[in-house]
Amino acid sequence: MPPVNPQILGKLEHSQKVLETAPSEHSTPAKLPSRNPTRSFWIDSSPDANPLAGQGSQDPLPSEADVCIIGAGFTGVGVAYHLIELLNNASLSIKHPLSIVILEARDFCSGATGRNGGHLTPAAFTRFAQRQALFDTVEAIKSYELEQHTTSLLVKIIEENGWASDVDLVEGGHISLLFTEKEAKNAHNDFDMARQAQLNLDGVEWFSKEELEKAYGAPYPGFRRPGYNVWPLKLVTKLYQHAQAHARQYASLSLHTRTPVTAVTHETTSTYTVVTNRGSISCSRIVHATNGYAPHLLPFLASPDGIIPARGQVMTTRASVGTDQIKISSWSGNKGFAYWFPRPVTRDTEKPLIIIGGGQEAAAPSRELYVDDDSETHPLVGKALREFLPSVFEGKYDPHSEPEMEWTGITGYTKMGDPFVGAVADLLAANPNRDLYKKQYIAAGYTGHGMPRAFGCAEVIAQMILAEISDKEWKEPDWLPQRYLTWNRRVE
Ligand SMILES: Cc1cc2nc3c(=O)[nH]c(=O)nc-3n(C[C@H](O)[C@H](O)[C@H](O)COP(=O)(O)OP(=O)(O)OC[C@H]3O[C@@H](n4cnc5c(N)ncnc54)[C@H](O)[C@@H]3O)c2cc1C
Structure with a gap:
């Protein structure tokens, strides 16, 4: 973990703009996603909009995996996509293909990504003055660069693969x-x-x-x-299918929908048991891509300082x-x-x-x-x-x-309006169990503005996992705001 950036950490407590009127006494962790969600245009207006809806829901779960991603929205699928791209481009000598499993509580992409407004709009300059005063000019600029990076990368992927009309x-x-x-x-x-x-x-x-x-x-x-x-569900479907088709010799990717994760327990500091309604998986790494539901499995995030x-x-x-x-x-x-x-x-x-x-x-x-x-x-x-x-x-x-x-x-939502990105352990400076969370990662808390951010944050998580696997130091991308990183955002 690199040193905490004191300039960022010291200023965070003053940056409670989004939720300044939020009730502060709330501490009940979010429940699991509801079993009978309202019907959204993106998921339910056409019978073939969600071909992966029930994918893997009847298949036996693997007994073990290298990376278990919880949540099949933009973030979860984004992490799998980027991991596979990075593995294909990094000439790593790995002993066996990295097994990546995505577990989704309901149908594929039936969370916020399948129910949102469809806007892929990077912020251009709004709140610049506030961010510059609160942090500094470089950090303020990165807020917009991350969104421009994420949006232009998605548009490039869409255009290079000829998906523009498929994803509207x-x-x-x-x-x-x-x-x-x-x-x-x-x-x-x-x-x-x-x-x-x-x-x-x-x-x-x-x-x-x-x-x-x-x-x-x-x-x-x-x-x-x-x-x-865009039609967000169709784009995330394409990204999943692309990732699976390109897994090649370095990785395997599987998806198990209708499989809510009810607990993550720790076997050792580097092996976890992911418990679901259909059995358990022993995993070396976990990615919490559950956004608003993250506190269900990480109860210390159930506070106004965490994810609301x-x-x-x-x-x-x-x-x-x-x-x-x-x-x-x-x-x-x-x-x-x-x-x-x-x-x-x-x-x-x-x-x-x-x-x-x-x-x-x-x-x-x-x-x-x-x-x-x-x-x-x-x-x-x-x-x-x-x-x-x-x-x-x-x-x-x-x-x-x-x-x-x-x-x-x-x-x-988060108090400052920006997501948490990085190892979960880094949120827990004072927690005696923090080492147990070292290989659990999170990218969540986009505060209603995730389309131009989630895929970029997923890229960061994939880079971190690859650095950890290959025993190299993770190099921070130029476009990533410091304040997104979990080690600058302590909750305990
Ligand atoms: C109504 C609405 C409108 C929005 N409009 C826009 C917009 O126009 N533009 C924009 O930029 N952003 C918008 N957003 C925000 C944006 O949709 C989100 O920030 C983004 O989709 C988050 O993606 P995600 O993958 O992190 O989360 P999600 O898409 O919510 O995915 C998380 C997944 O985790 C699953 N899950 C949760 N708990 C568990 C568990 N225990 N086990 C297994 N699976 C679990 C959920 O079922 C869900 O599918 C909107 C959000 C909403 C709700």
Whole structure:
């Protein structure tokens, strides 16, 4: 473990922006994922959307594995993908192929990744001034570089493999509406500070209220930044299939869905028993890729300093006008925070289907924090989502129309809004059992903004595992913020 970065650690306690009103007395670990989740557009709107849904659910579990990944979302599949890519590219002399097993409680990719808003939008400069003041310029810049790295890598993989139409990749950019003068002032300040710090701001475009109203029909100023939309489940399916097809002589990869992990026990400091409802596996390394559910297996994360499950809600609604008037970009706006985008249409006459999420502020005072059950929707959040678009784009949405689908999903929030990435042991400075967690890794806590981060964080975990296996020192990528690393984020 490299030395703790005192500059980062010392400042963390002041960076409790996201959850400053979160109840602090909560300490009940998240439950296992619910057995009867709400039906999401990505998983349930078409019968062949999830070909891996029940993969390996009937197959006997292996008795042992080198790496057990818990969770088959963007992070878990990302770790397997990167491990296999790294193994294929590193000329290692290994004794036997690395056996990698993914264990998933429900159907493949049925957590947040299969239930989210579909936005693959790297942050461009928002919160730059705050991050620069809180940490330093280099650390602030890395916040954006990690997201740009992750997004451009995913887009490169999609394009190189010819998956763009399979995963509905849309390069429409993302428009942020600025509803109040304060928001507009902050956004301009962030932009100016980021420009002075020489952050890459290519593709950012500002709109006055008049320009935005003329072009898009919403009477507010705003700015546009580069961004994409995808069908997240289909992308993660492709990544899994690609990883499995490329495992070659260095690795084997298997997936066992409908196999909840109920406990991880320690045989020695380097061997663990992963207990599931279908038997146990002896594993040399564990990856916790369980995001909002992570505290279920790591109960010391069940505190406001750890990972807080939070429920997000999304629905689909038809616009009253065609794509020519709606345009194809994705959007967000802070009037009771919402994010939305029109799905690609197949016929010119078709009215676009809008996927819109957000509205948690309507569930006051909890804002759906500490809610880990995605089998229900919240009526007040649903009401806020139904009212949002008709109130912002006059005449383009029917205020009386009911959603075609509506669902929830569980995210993992952290106080500072950034994930934990690294060895679990490093979170536990003062815990006498910390050595037992040395070969357990975690990448979780994306605080509702995981699409441009999870795959990059998964890459870091894969690098760490490979360094450990080959007895080499892990080299930190230039684009990784220091504050993501577990050794800068003690919880005990
Ligand atoms: C409603 C909603 C909207 C969102 N919209 C966006 C968006 O538009 N853009 C964006 O960037 N981010 C968005 N996010 C956040 C983003 O989806 C997540 O950050 C990201 O998908 C996290 O991926 P993950 O693989 O870490 O977690 P998940 O996809 O949640 O995967 C974790 C998996 O672990 C499994 N699991 C949990 N416990 C166990 C166990 N004990 N045993 C076995 N398996 C277990 C779960 O079933 C789940 O499949 C949204 C999230 C939600 C919920």
